[in-house]
Amino acid sequence: MTTFFRSTALILVLLNPFLVIIYLIDVVQKLEFGHFCKVLIRAAAFSLIVFWCFALLGDRVFSEIVQAEFASFQIFGGVIFLLIGIRFVFQGNTTIEILRGESENLAGAIAMPVLIGPGTISASVIVGERHDLLPACAAILLGLFLSVVIMLGLKRIHDHVRPRREPLVQRYISIAGRIMALFVGTVSVDMIMQGVRTWIAKF
16 A cells, blocks of 8 residues: 555656646636636546556557667656756746647647656556556556646635735746756756666666
């Protein structure tokens, strides 16, 4: 049971709802709570299917289908996240707006690249290796569910506070976004180093 909760915590930490809500701040500000809730749930449902697929197939997706090493994915994904983190430090939340673009399918645009990323895909593979299929799927579902609940709670808080303290909210968003970007950069470097260590171990 302890391993199950560790796997759930791994998914929750890598989804990082406190960071994601900063990434989605333009959507949070534009959409009413009901609309935001529907969009976020659709994005989470799409992400859940992808995570379950990687938990089921594991690194066979890379070794047999893509015919590449999982370590290569870790390195490439780490580099992408590192670039996002660096841009976020200097440009703020406009970075994720640029990445997401003006997609008409907002749920899909939120799912990728915000929820489905190198970190969460790697975590899904790890959870799939730790557990049998049903516990692995349950751990991923619980982690994603908790992340969505936290983000909806943060949306409620934002809607309540913003009309009265908008300058304070904007200042918090700016500062918190850049602090969270340091976390993204740190995780990215760690992913790159894990990939490099895996490659070195092969020689």
